[in-house]
Amino acid sequence: MTQKRWAKNFIRIEPYRAGEQPASDDVIKLNANENPYPPAPGVEAALRAVKTEGLRRYPQADGTDLRRALAAQHGLDPACVFVANGSDEVLALAFRSFFNSKKPVLFPDVTYSFYPVWCELFGIPYRRTALDGDFRIRPQDYAAENGGAVLANPNAPTGIALRPAEIERILSSNPASVVIVDEAYVDFGAASSVKLISKYENLLVTQSFSKGRALAGLRLGMAFGCAELIAVLGAVKNAFNSYPVDSVAAAAGIASLADGAYFARRAAQVIATRERTAAALHDMGFSMTDSAANFLFVTRAGLDAAALLAHLKGRGILVRHFSQPGIDAYLRITVGTDDEMRALLKAVSDFLREKEIR
């Protein structure tokens, strides 16, 4: 950090390092949990229908039309729906909105790495609770005194989902805290907690258009909760940036929601490919968590995960490795197309043969 005088009031923060984004299209990109399939065909039509002239106007400040479409999908009042610039922004605003206690916010010690970053950014105390030996969240840990809790469900990078009864146990043991359930990966088989918001006023569920709806490039995220939670979130949004969702992204999001059949079909494809890939890796001696997400979290006895990462990169295949102790023997592999997974399996098999791992 600089010693220049004008720099003395700079925030002290550790820059977050984003995952690798190759400029080339020649790689098999299984490192960012992106959808291997395009967005719903209606998105193309919605983009073509955008009236460029209208872009001189500000967008709807509260994303009214998009919120209505989301509300209709879930049978909710639009007052129970919030939208912003990706679920990362939704989560950041929610942390600022609801976690203002001297008691620590609780989240697992293996989970989305942005949670501690938001806590640092906003000066929120936090405590990481240990997963069990199988990387599972223990609901009883969240009965401890806290200033809030946040749970990725399915969790990342394990892909393991909590059962609805486990979520309810956490919600009922926290009558004095807001519990955020981050469902960025819920579209690939896990049970959503959105239906619980009418029962638990302390529940905020966040979701994303990035994964299941293949719209990562447009930055759309949403939250569901009782009207009181959503009103506070809206006020904080209005105190940060009045118009986080642009007109084009909103139109594309609405078009995506309109095609539920396409969404379901693509999710089913990803799930089927995930299960086939899991079986093939299992046959090659890998073990893995029980993923309900669009990625696999895999390891193998005798395997140097970082070496396999490098080998795959040499073959033009990007996957993700976390150097955090406890998970550094694992790789997180996004579920791509069947062709992409065949190339992955071939490269893994070659690596095992070259290294004489059996």
Place this chain on the structure above:
Amino acid sequence: MTQKRWAKNFIRIEPYRAGEQPASDDVIKLNANENPYPPAPGVEAALRAVKTEGLRRYPQADGTDLRRALAAQHGLDPACVFVANGSDEVLALAFRSFFNSKKPVLFPDVTYSFYPVWCELFGIPYRRTALDGDFRIRPQDYAAENGGAVLANPNAPTGIALRPAEIERILSSNPASVVIVDEAYVDFGAASSVKLISKYENLLVTQSFSKGRALAGLRLGMAFGCAELIAVLGAVKNAFNSYPVDSVAAAAGIASLADGAYFARRAAQVIATRERTAAALHDMGFSMTDSAANFLFVTRAGLDAAALLAHLKGRGILVRHFSQPGIDAYLRITVGTDDEMRALLKAVSDFLREKEIR
């Protein structure tokens, strides 16, 4: 505020009220300083060229291509350019990045009403300095001890611009603070301070695609400063939301920058209409500040500004009134097309006649 137990850790914040956004296209909308003309024709082409399939990928985390285009426009290194979701987000992140002192951040008592909101949101102490009797910023006021300063140039809602020498005076009297110059309205005749960033490392200049470039609907804002300032801003952005600028908005922004001639022509049209409208209002007995922006800030002896606002609304013409003491006798009128301004002048003239104001 609720008394429910789970609500006790909510942030206490006064919701910001956004300006009126009528659903109907039947109004003459002169209340949000939007551009009356469409974006550059290349924006249409850029939108049509978007590959929908590619939206499944995350956008460039640092807006690389858009930053390069902005850097080229100003003859800067891309390391001196930052982009985010509208200049409101740029400013919010800059406040969080650079204003971490126990001393107050300084800004005028009549200026963009979001500055105190960001200070409240981030717990930043601030002090409003009085404008002079002609609504002018007094540069000497910014030599006072401070934790930073922010100046809208041109200022809002007055439209008055500081001269470059006045900006330099403020910069040189603040060797130990970051000074933000908010140039949201710089495209309509004021001198930009971007050229000063090589001389003053404590200067951050923010700009917007919303006004001069007619892209309010896409949410694009930028900042220029020395590489060290921009790096801190980037780290804070990465600690909040890694991907604030979506792929489509970035492509549209690049297309807009490519057509400098269109931009200059439209700005000249707005300026010419502003001057014609100012002269006509002057002839009707109005006085006004010397606006270098795309709006006029007008008053008239014997006029009830709120009554004129209501009268105009009855005629389907929206303008802006601020109830803040000291400026509550004024209306802020966005410069629209010549036709829109003719309708405005007619409605104002009718009001004066009806009320027998002469």
